[in-house]
Amino acid sequence: MKKLLLLIIISFLGPCVKAQTDLDSLLNVWQDEAQHDSDRVSAYKSYINDGFLFSHPDTAFILAQNLLHYGEAHQYEKARAVAYNVMGVSDLNRSDYRRALKYFELSLKISDSIGDKKGIGASIGNIGNIYKEQGAYPKALDHYQRSLKISKEIGNIQGSAAAISNIGNIYYYQGDLPKALDYYQRSLKIYEETGNKQGSAYTIHNIGIIYSEQGDSLKALDYYQRSLTICENIGNDKATATSLSSIASVYAAQGDYPKALDHYQRGLNICEKIGDKWGLTIITRGIGYVHNAKRDYAKALEFCNRSLVSSKEIGALKEEKQAYDCLYATYKAMGKSNEALVYLEKLQAIVDSLNAAETTKILQQMEFTKQVLADSIATAEKERLVEDAHREEVRKQNRTRNMMAGGGVMLMVLAGGLYGRVRYIRRSKAVLQVEKDRSENLLLNILPADIAAELKEKGRVDAQDFDLVSILFTDFKGFTAASEKLSAQELVAEINSCFEAFDGIMGKYTIEKIKTIGDAYMAAGGLPVTSDASVKNTVLAALEMQLFIAKRKADRDAKGLPAFEMRVGIHTGPIVAGIVGVRKFQYDIWGDTVNTASRMESNGEIGKVNISQTTYELLKADPEFAFESRGKIEAKGKGELDMWFVSLKAERA
Numbered sequence: 001m002k003k004l005l006l007l008i009i010i011s012f013l014g015p016c017v018k019a020q021t022d023l024d025s026l027l028n029v030w031q032d033e034a035q036h037d038s039d040r041v042s043a044y045k046s047y048i049n050d051g052f053l054f055s056h057p058d059t060a061f062i063l064a065q066n067l068l069h070y071g072e073a074h075q076y077e078k079a080r081a082v083a084y085n086v087m088g089v090s091d092l093n094r095s096d097y098r099r100a101l102k103y104f105e106l107s108l109k110i111s112d113s114i115g116d117k118k119g120i121g122a123s124i125g126n127i128g129n130i131y132k133e134q135g136a137y138p139k140a141l142d143h144y145q146r147s148l149k150i151s152k153e154i155g156n157i158q159g160s161a162a163a164i165s166n167i168g169n170i171y172y173y174q175g176d177l178p179k180a181l182d183y184y185q186r187s188l189k190i191y192e193e194t195g196n197k198q199g200s201a202y203t204i205h206n207i208g209i210i211y212s213e214q215g216d217s218l219k220a221l222d223y224y225q226r227s228l229t230i231c232e233n234i235g236n237d238k239a240t241a242t243s244l245s246s247i248a249s250v251y252a253a254q255g256d257y258p259k260a261l262d263h264y265q266r267g268l269n270i271c272e273k274i275g276d277k278w279g280l281t282i283i284t285r286g287i288g289y290v291h292n293a294k295r296d297y298a299k300a301l302e303f304c305n306r307s308l309v310s311s312k313e314i315g316a317l318k319e320e321k322q323a324y325d326c327l328y329a330t331y332k333a334m335g336k337s338n339e340a341l342v343y344l345e346k347l348q349a350i351v352d353s354l355n356a357a358e359t360t361k362i363l364q365q366m367e368f369t370k371q372v373l374a375d376s377i378a379t380a381e382k383e384r385l386v387e388d389a390h391r392e393e394v395r396k397q398n399r400t401r402n403m404m405a406g407g408g409v410m411l412m413v414l415a416g417g418l419y420g421r422v423r424y425i426r427r428s429k430a431v432l433q434v435e436k437d438r439s440e441n442l443l444l445n446i447l448p449a450d451i452a453a454e455l456k457e458k459g460r461v462d463a464q465d466f467d468l469v470s471i472l473f474t475d476f477k478g479f480t481a482a483s484e485k486l487s488a489q490e491l492v493a494e495i496n497s498c499f500e501a502f503d504g505i506m507g508k509y510t511i512e513k514i515k516t517i518g519d520a521y522m523a524a525g526g527l528p529v530t531s532d533a534s535v536k537n538t539v540l541a542a543l544e545m546q547l548f549i550a551k552r553k554a555d556r557d558a559k560g561l562p563a564f565e566m567r568v569g570i571h572t573g574p575i576v577a578g579i580v581g582v583r584k585f586q587y588d589i590w591g592d593t594v595n596t597a598s599r600m601e602s603n604g605e606i607g608k609v610n611i612s613q614t615t616y617e618l619l620k621a622d623p624e625f626a627f628e629s630r631g632k633i634e635a636k637g638k639g640e641l642d643m644w645f646v647s648l649k650a651e652r653a
Contacts, residue, residue, distance in 0.1 A: 023051045041067065041079045048086055061090040081110040081119050088126060097130050104130070121150035121159055125166065132170060141170045158199070161190040165203055172210070181210045198239075201230035205243055212250070221250045241270040241279045245286060252290050260290050281310040281319045288326045292333055300330045321350040325488050337484055345518040348492060470525040470538035470572040470615065471589070471597035472511070474502070474545065476564040477606050485562045495519055498549070498564065505544050509537040514589060519564075524589060527577055535572055535618045539625070539646055542568045542609045550607060569600025571612040599635040603643065613642035624649060 029035055029043035044067055052060040064086040071079030088103035104127050111119030128143030144167045151159035168183030184207045191199035208223030228243035244267035251260035264287045271279035288303035308323035324347040331340035476495075486494065502521055506513050510531070514522045525531075525538030549566045556563035573593035596612060604610030610630075611619075619625055626649050632640040 023047055037074060037076050041082055045082050045086065061087055064090065077110050077114050078116065081107045085122060092129055101127065101130055117150055117154045118156055118159065121147045121156065125163055137170050137174055141167060157190060157194055158196060161187045161199055177210050177213055181207065197230050197234045198236060201227045201239055208246060217250050217253065221247060237270050237274050238276055241267040241276060245283050248286060252286065257290050257294055261287065277310050277313055281307050284310065285323055285326050292330045297330055297334050304330055317350055321347055324350060328488055332484065344488060344491065347488060348518050351492060464577050466527050466577060467574050468572060469527050469575045469593065470535045470570055471594055472523045472538055472542055473569050473597050473601035474521040475567050475601055476519045477567065501548050502545055505541050509541040511538055511541050535615060536622060538570055539609065539619065542570060543648060546607055546609060565606045567601050567604035567606060568609045569597055569604050570615050571597035571600050572615045572618060596638065599638050603633050603635055608645050611644050611646050616644045
């Protein structure tokens, strides 16, 4: 798992040497009308950056608007460029990439118009940050390199160091640790030569992360401690807490729990003092794991729960998942299987949400890329029109004999340029088509084909009534026993392996997967397109699922590994189907048929497919199936219901 880097944001004024600035003094400079415009803007930018940009991005955005109005009122373009840059970083911190891009481009345009190359380099670098956050590392790398080139041209040493460090981050995220280390060391050399203590501290910490990833805990510890010393000396509390947490994690991995707890507690005190909820989330979880290792389970639960509360407050799903893992591991160590299972199910629910979020992020990235390509194509086509006009003019000139030779050469040059431009347009369109196809394929992974088509056409999907849909529910047995023998990661991996097989079976029988809920799997036959064969196909799919689980259990039993067994229930009837949600939308179904199908599953038996009376009536004449009446079974909230076991007759089985 990649660790959290201390990142350097590219700004107009470069990284601050002093981390803790007197905000009141900065504000006083900004409010002093006798001060020069450049001094006032510089002070106010530092006031926003140091006080709000990374802790309260919403407030930073509002303050940047004040700076924007100031630039407009005083006709000071630099102020407008700085304001747009800050607004872009604010949106970047809130993951609003499209809007952030807009503000960075506005800042870039103004900086270009006034010839401010430092501002140009900063904006290009921050556009690279957008690409980095979206996982488009090649594009991010290209922008960082362009920013670095500009910084070198104008002698902006601090800008060069920041760009080099950001290039190192790209290589780190791509898993190229040697290159990342090389760039961090180059950046560190600049920071140390120029006396930039904060830049040095951040880069030293990141070098420590590289060594930690490489398994060299001694070197990692050395660099973390060097970073800590600098951060304490310059008064950077937030970075100090991060370094303390990193040091503690090394000691915890070495089994030196007293030192680990000491450093975690020091970091915790700082985070509580400055109100750093993100730091609180990470540190309290680390303390929880240490107490779990010490078998002090009461304290472990206390700190794991504190981490969970903090993660929910900041809306960090990944950290929430880790907090649930902390609680699961603790209850598992205590031998409390039921409680452990509760948190494992919550962990799995977060994993499902993260997977959905990742899919949404990929779709957004595709749309972002498509827009960039479309803009490139539009620009290319405009340039082609200009070139066509020039070409026509040259043709006219070529009719004059005394310009024949020179005109011929010029025509060849223009024709060559035009040919290259046309090829570029064609290539861009081809790339755009590939991205479109990828986007549509991802959409089909979320929605049925007909529903996806309606959504693209209308921008919405109307809810539909279906008269005859077969709802299938599954539930694993042996889940609790397996959770006691497997780690959370192993357990989730096993569930995923089963669900992947189920997805394949659904595709084979044209059954629509609806969703997974923990270890439960839900699907529906007969929607969004009705079919006379849907009831039969749903039952065939259920029987094949049971066959898969039986074979997998036999294989895992032979290897001494824990395995699942499964119940399956099916009911057929009317339902309502539609899309719920706006951002993380989902195709879902509702109605009493769904509830009854759930009761078929919960009242079923391991290894068998339990169906309702309605489903039985629709299939009883089919010669391929054998049925076993179970009579009337009490179903929660439903009273007594007729139920049947269904199987394939021997000749087909």
